Amino acid sequence: MSAPERTPPSTSDEPSPGDRAFTDALPPLFWDGEGDEWLEETSPEFAALRAIVEDANRDATPVEIAQKCKEKGNASVKYGVANKLYARYAVEHYTAGLAAASGDATLDGTLYCNRAHAGLLLKNYRKAYSDAIKATELVSGNVKAWFRAAKAALALERAEECARCCVGGLEIEGDNRDLKVMLREAKRLVEKREQQATLDAAEKVRVRAYVEAMKSKGIRIGPASLGSGERLPAIDATTGVATYWTLFVYPESMQTDVVEAASETSTLGEHLDVLFDPAGPPLEWDERGAYARDSVEVYWQTNAAVPYTWQQVETKLLDAAGVTRREVDDDTRKEIEAMAKGRVDSRDQFMRSLNEKTKLGDLFKDKECVLAGHPVFYVIAKGTEFRQRFLDGEWEI
Numbered sequence: 001m002s003a004p005e006r007t008p009p010s011t012s013d014e015p016s017p018g019d020r021a022f023t024d025a026l027p028p029l030f031w032d033g034e035g036d037e038w039l040e041e042t043s044p045e046f047a048a049l050r051a052i053v054e055d056a057n058r059d060a061t062p063v064e065i066a067q068k069c070k071e072k073g074n075a076s077v078k079y080g081v082a083n084k085l086y087a088r089y090a091v092e093h094y095t096a097g098l099a100a101a102s103g104d105a106t107l108d109g110t111l112y113c114n115r116a117h118a119g120l121l122l123k124n125y126r127k128a129y130s131d132a133i134k135a136t137e138l139v140s141g142n143v144k145a146w147f148r149a150a151k152a153a154l155a156l157e158r159a160e161e162c163a164r165c166c167v168g169g170l171e172i173e174g175d176n177r178d179l180k181v182m183l184r185e186a187k188r189l190v191e192k193r194e195q196q197a198t199l200d201a202a203e204k205v206r207v208r209a210y211v212e213a214m215k216s217k218g219i220r221i222g223p224a225s226l227g228s229g230e231r232l233p234a235i236d237a238t239t240g241v242a243t244y245w246t247l248f249v250y251p252e253s254m255q256t257d258v259v260e261a262a263s264e265t266s267t268l269g270e271h272l273d274v275l276f277d278p279a280g281p282p283l284e285w286d287e288r289g290a291y292a293r294d295s296v297e298v299y300w301q302t303n304a305a306v307p308y309t310w311q312q313v314e315t316k317l318l319d320a321a322g323v324t325r326r327e328v329d330d331d332t333r334k335e336i337e338a339m340a341k342g343r344v345d346s347r348d349q350f351m352r353s354l355n356e357k358t359k360l361g362d363l364f365k366d367k368e369c370v371l372a373g374h375p376v377f378y379v380i381a382k383g384t385e386f387r388q389r390f391l392d393g394e395w396e397i
Contacts, residue, residue, distance in 0.1 A: 062100045062101055062102045062103065063100075063102045063103075063104055063107065065096075065097065065100035065102070066097040066098070066100040066102035066104065066107050066108070066111065067097075067102075067107065068097075069093045069094065069096045069097030069100065069111070070093070070094065070097050070107070070110060070111055070114065072093040073089075073090040073091075073092075073093030073094040073097065073111075073114055073115075073118070074090075074114065076089040076090040076093060077090035077114065077117060077118050077121070080118060080121040080122075081121060084121065084122060087118045087121040087122050088118075088122065090114070090115070090117075090118040091115060091118045091119070091122070094111045094112075094114050094115035094118065095115065097111045098111050098112070098115075105138045105139065106138070106139055108138055109134075109135045109136075109138035109139035109142055109145070110135070110139075110142075112131045112132070112134045112135035112138065112145070113131070113132060113135035113139075113142055113144055113145040113148065115131045116128045116129075116131035116132035116135065116145065116148040116149070116152065117144075117148060119131060119152070120148060120151060120152060120155075123155075125152045125155040125156050126152075126156065128148060128151075128152040129149055129152035129153055129156065129158075129161075131148075132145045132146075132148040132149035132152060132165075133145075133149050135148075135149075136149060136165075136168065140168075140172075141172050143169050143172050143173045143176065143179075146165050146166070146168045146169030146172070146179070147165075147169055147176075147178060147179060147182075149165040149168075150162045150163075150165035150166045150169065150179065150182050150183075150186070151182065153165055154182060154185065154186060154189075157189070159186045159187075159189035159190045159193065160186075160190060162182065162183075162185075162186040162189075163183055163186040163187060163190065166179045166180075166182050166183035166186060167183070170183070196324055197324075199322070199323070200323045200324050203318065203321040203322070203323050204318065204323065206321075207314055207317045207318055207321065207323075208314065210235060210317065211310055211313055211314050211317070213235045213240065213242075214232075214233070214235070214310075214313070215310060217242060217264070217361065217364070217365070218364065218365035219233065219242075219364050219365075219371065220307040220308075220364075220369065220370045220371065221305075221307065221308060221313070221370065221371040221372075221373070221374075222304070222305025222306050222307045222308055222339070222370050222371070222372055222373075223305050223306070223308075223339055223340045223372065223373065224305075224372055224373025224374070225304060225305055225372040225373065225376075226247065226249075226372070226373070226376060228247055228373060228374065229373060229374075230316075230373040230374070231244075231245035231373060231374040232313075232317075232374075233245075233264075234261070241263060241264060241265060242263075242264045242361065243261040243262060243263050243264070244259075244261070244262045244264070244360065244371075244374060244375050245258070245259075245260060245261070245262075245374045245375075246258070246259040246262040246271075246360075246374065246375040246376075246377065247374060247375065247376045247377070248271070248275060248377050248378075248379055249376060249377070249378050249379065250285075250291070250378075250379050251378055251380070251386075251390060251395055252380070252381070252384070252386040252390075253285040253286070255283075255285050257275055259271055262360060262375070263360070264359065264360050264361030264364070265359055265360075265361060266359065266360055267356060267357055267358060267359050267360070268298050268354060268355075268356040268357075268358065268360070268363075268377070269356035269357055272293060272296065272298070272356060272379075273293065275379075276291065276292060276293035276296065277293075278292075278293065290381035290384055291379070291381050295381055295382050295383070296379050296380065296381055296382065297353055297354075297379075297380055297382055298353070298354045298356060298377050298378065298379055298380075299351040299352060299353055299354060299377070299378040299380065299390075300351070300352055300354060300363075300369070300375075300376065300377055300378065301349055301350070301351055301352075301372075301376070301378070302349055302350055302351075302352055302368040302369070303349050303368055303370055304349070304370050304371070304372040304376065305370050305371070305372040305373070306339055306370070307370045308336070308339070311332055312332055312335060312336050312339075315329045315332045315333060315336070316336060319333075351378065351390065351391060351393075352368075354377070360375070378390075
């Protein structure tokens with residue numbers, strides 16, 4: 001006996017008592033590369049498998065055992081595309097054949113090559129690759145082994161190794177169309193990776209320069225709080241001047257105005273002059289006419305958000321720029337995600353009246369200023385009942 005008789009579905013699915021004993025002795029088979037230590041020839045599990053095979057095949061030579069296992073594996077793997085269970089059976093048979101230790105390099109090379117095929121069907125690309133490479137080491141002229149190694153390497157996104165294996169196969173069979181097609185794909189991936197590396201390097205320089213510029217301006221920014229998203233300032237590369245997407249909120253009427261690019265050198269008063277231009281159309285929502293240029297005042301909320309660290313800002317910007325994902329930043333991403341759900345202690349928050357002659361850049365340097373995604377200013381009409389409720393915190397958006 002070699003390995004359990006797992007052949008085409010047309011035969012009985014019920015193994016013999018001897019086969020059942022062999023099957024029970026095998027460890028759980030792998031699907032995705034986990035728990036396949038028993039396939040490694042240096043492992044204690046493989047040594048135990050070898051003892052089982054030898055004990056079950058006392059009347060056969062190692063070559064005869066390996067040959068029979070290969071045939072059983074071939075019979076099973078044919079059905080592996082439609083039914084992955086048969087690919088698993090094939091792995092059992094080929095592994096049992098290797099455990100027989102035939103000493104025949106060609107036969108062992110075929111067993112490794114065929115087990116690589118089963119591994120590809122099971123999408124265990126790591127094991128498929130190592131098996132196919134072992135097959136090429138035993139029989140360098142095995143084109144199928146080179147192809148399977150290349151295919152597994154490509155699935156693992158190891159484009160350079162895929163190309164190397166394609167070249168190895170083409171040296172033996174120069175007109176092999178499948179290898180040529182895969183070689184072109186590997187080269188395309190290498191070029192794409194090189195282009196991405198160039199992009200990554202450029203974006204890292206740009207992002208770090210941007211972060212340094214934000215630091216120098218004393219800007220602090222945190223998660224958005226009003227559903228309008230995070231809109232970091234644009235900083236002119238020549239002048240160094242920052243412009244901000246700025247939201248003016250009228251909490252009494254739940255209306256808003258947006259200034260798309262408010263310069264840090266501008267004052268609140270200059271923006272109010274535009275928003276409440278006497279020559280402009282009347283505000284449809286201000287039926288009482290309470291909101292006029294001389295009758296409004298502007299507030300902001302102190303500590304509007306928990307500020308991001310500069311490492312968090314850099315990670316967000318690099319991700320947004322499409323830089324290759326960096327595992328080292330995974331913890332930072334978790335911190336950012338948690339911050340979106342966090343809240344500032346309400347005792348640290350209050351509405352502060354602002355001097356409309358102050359430049360925005362100077363306002364944002366205030367130690368209690370944290371931009372919640374972007375600048376937000378609250379515009380209130382003087383002398384109204386709502387003004388007092390606003391200051392007392394008896395309102396909500």
